[in-house]
Amino acid sequence: MxxxxxxxxxxxxxxxxxxxxxxxxxxxxxxxxxxxVALQERLSQLVGPEHAAPEVSFEFADGMLLRATVTGVGADWVALLPAEGRTGAVVAPFWSISTIAMPHHDLLRSARPAPARSVLADRLTFGFVLRDLVRRRVGVAVHCTSARVLTGTIDRAGADHLDLAVHDPGAPRRADAVSGHRIVPFAAIAWIGVDGPAPIR
Structure with missing residues (x-):
């Protein structure tokens, strides 16, 4: 025994x-x-059906704190729908995000293995999104990392910069409404407020 x-x-x-x-x-x-795991994958895990996506708080390089839901993720940018305060969508490049705050269970969920993304999604760069805004001729508010805000319409978007026709927010882009033009390097952009819905979902 x-x-x-x-x-x-x-x-x-x-x-x-x-x-x-x-x-x-x-x-x-x-x-x-x-x-x-890249930031792109973690943010992609936070995209969900409307009213089901978690609200998270983004802090940007200009000091702005924005509570929003993630509606789309590209190669180097995120599209957000603000929870309160402002109307319209927000598009922000990854390099301008200082911190992201969320409940612990959402933090853990964002780190889970992500489903395979389409090759197209990985090609949608910040410049691509800005060129879509050029095509649509929507009004924008360009929030710079210096905390300066420029409002107007994006006329052109190059490889690493954009041309902005400066005019009052909400005004259509007409020659008599434009008060000036600015070239803004992408690296100087903290986030962009878009009049209306996010360009790409």
């Missing part, structure tokens, strides 16, 4: 060691997976 108990104890000990080793391997594999 003692030998039976001895072998049972050995089996239990071996099973425990295997379980511990498997847990360690799983933990290491998870650490390795997380080391490869």
């Amino acid at each position: 003692r030998w039976d108990r001895f072998f049972d104890d050995l089996e239990d000990q071996l099973a425990s060691e295997w379980e511990a080793e498997r847990a360690a391997l799983d933990t290491e594999a998870e650490r390795l997976r997380l080391s490869r």
